Amino acid sequence: MTLSIENKMGEFDAIRPYDDAEVPAVLARLFADRQFLDILTRFRFPRLAGPFGWALKPLIARRLNKEVRGIESVSALQDKIETYVDRTIERATDGVTYSGVEQLKAGCSYLFLANHRDIVMDPAFVNYAVYHAGLPTPRIAIGDNLLQRPFVSDLMRLNKSFIVHRSLTGRREKLAAYQLLSAYISHSIRNDGQSIWIAQAEGRAKDGDDRTDSAILKMFHMSRKDEDFAAVIASLRLVPVSISYEYDPCDQAKARELCIRATTGEYVKSPGEDDTSIALGITGYKGRVHINFGEVVDSGFTDSKGLAQELDRRILAHYRLFPVHYLAYSMWAERDPALEVPSAEQVFPAAEVARARQEWQKRLDACLPEQRPYMVLQYATPVRNQYRVKAGLPL
Template structure:
C-alpha cells in the first residue's frame, strides 16, 4: 500500500538493507567515497580502490537492518569528522528535553550538512532520539545522495517545482508530514528558519515557513497549532565558517552584477568544504519551546529571531570583524574583543582572522567582514531592547 508520505519521508527499518545493498553497488557513490577517502590516488588508482572500499563497507555494514543501528554505526565516523575539523563542540539547553516528547527544531542556517549534523550530535549525545531532517531537493541531484540522506532520517522538501499549484500541494504535504511526525509518530523534526544559508550572517526566520506549519490544520487557530508542535528555536554558532570566502565571493558578484549563477557541482563542493573545513569552536543553543500565543506569522518570526540571535555564541573573531565593519551601528554599546577575551585567545583569533582577510581578494573583503560582524549587531540590538 502506498503511504501518503512515501514521496518525501525518510526510509524506514524495513527498507534499510535493500537501500544499503543498492548504495554499495552504485559507481557514483563509490567514486565519491574513493575521492573523499584517498584524494591523492583516486584518479590513477580508482579502479583498484573502489572494489576494496565496497568490500570493506559491505563487511562493515553487514547485519545492519534498522535506522538506529545505522546511526550508531555512523556516529563513530561523525564524531571523528567533528573532532578533526573543530576545536570542540559545546551545547546548552538539551537538559530541558523530555524523553517521550517530540520537538520542532527551527534553526539558523549556515552550513548545508553540518547544521543538522551538529544538532543531531547534541541530541544523540544527550541520549535522545535524533530528529528527522528537512533537506531541499535541489541538493539531491544524484540518486545516491538522496538514498544516503533518506537513510539518515532526512525527508525531502520540494523546492524546485515551478508551478504555483504544484508548490502549494508540496507545502501542504510537507505541513501534514511535519505535524504527523511530531504528533503521531512522536519524532522530532529539524528544519532551517529560511530557505538557503544566511550568507551575510544575518539570521532571519521566513514567515512563509511558519505559515506552512499551519497549512494542513487550517481549521485550528494558528497559535494553538504552533504550541502543539513544541517549536524550539536553535542557534548554531561556528567560530569560523569553512565556506566564508566562497560566500563573500558570491555576495560580491551578486552586488556588482545583480545576480549569481551557481556552477555545476558547486553545492557538492560547499558540502565537502563544510564537512572537512576548519570551524574552530562550535556552539549549539536550544531555546525553550515557544509557548506564548502569537496570532500571526510576523509576530512569531520576530519572537523566534529574538531567541535565535540572543542564543548565538559570539567568539573573538566576531568582535574583531565588528570593529572594522562599515555597517557597525554607532548607537549600540558594543565592547571590544580586548575587553571580553584573554590575551592568548585574542592573539590566536587575530592571527586566524588576519590570515582569512589576507587570503580574500580585496574587493570581496567587506562581505567577509559583514558575515562575522552581523551577529554582533543583531545580538546587541536585542540586548538594548530593540527590534531584532
C-alpha cells in the same frame, strides 16, 4: 488538505525518510552505485583512484558490506556511523559545546527551528548534541536541489532526512508540496513521536543575518487551517536553536558570492558548487562550535509575523559570539555607534584575542580586496543583531 492516518504512508512516500524495513535494500543499492563508489575511492585514495580505481572500487564495496553486515534499522546504522561523525567533528573543530539540551524531555518530540549557515553541518551538530544527550535524533528537512544524484538521496534518507520540494515552479504544484510537507511535519511530531529539524529560512544566511521566514511558519499551519494558529504551533513544541561557528569554512566563497551579486545583480552557481560547499563545510576548520536549544515557544502568537519576530529575538540572543565577531565588528563600516558594543579585549582574555586576530587576518588576506567588506559583514552582523536584542531595539 488534511491527510488521514490510513493513507499517510502512501501520501508521504515521496518525501519521507526510509524506514527500518528498507535499510538493507537501500544499503545494497548504495554499495552497487558506481558514482558513490567512485567518490569514496577518490576521497580515500586520491592518488590511486585514477589508475587503479577499477580495482579499488570492488574492495571498498566489500569493506562497506562487511561494516554494515547485520544492520537492519536506521538507529543501528546511526550508532555505527556515529564514531565516524565524532571523528570528523573532532578533526575540524576546537570543541563543540551545547546548552539547553537538558530541557528536552525523553519521550517528547519537538520541532527544532534553527538558523542556517552550513548545508550539512547545521543539522549534524544538532544531531550530535541530541544523540550524546541520549535522545532520539530528529528527522531532517533537506531541499531537493541538493539531491540531484540518486545515491545522495539514498544517503540522506537513510539518515532520517525528508525532502522539501524547492525546485517546483508551478503555483499549484508548490501549494500541494507545502500542504504535504505541513501534514508530514505535523504527523511526525504528533503521531510518530519523531522530532523534526528545519532551517528558519530557505538557503544559508550568507551575510550572517539570521532571520526567520514567516512563510515557513505559515506552512506549519497549512494542513490544519481549521485550527487556531497558536494552538497548532503549541502542539508542535517549537524549539528555537542557535548554531554558532567561530569560523565558517565557506566564508571566502560566501564573500565572493555576495560581492558578485552586489556588483552584477545576480550570481549563477557553477556545476558542482553545492558539492564543493558540502565537502568544505564538513571537513573545513570551524574553530569552536556552540549549539543552544531555547525554551519551547508556548506563548500564544496569533500570526506568523509576530512569531517570526519572537523566534529571531530568541535565536539571536543565544547566538554565541566569539572574539572574531567583535574584531570584525570593530572594522565594519556599517557598525551602529548607538549600540554599546565592547571591544574584543574587554570581553575575552588577551591570549584568546591574539589567537583570533591572527586567524582573522589570515582569512582577510585570503580574500580579494573588493571581497573583504563581505567577509567582515558575515562576522560583524551577528554582533549588531545580538546587541540590538539586548537593547530592546527592533531588528
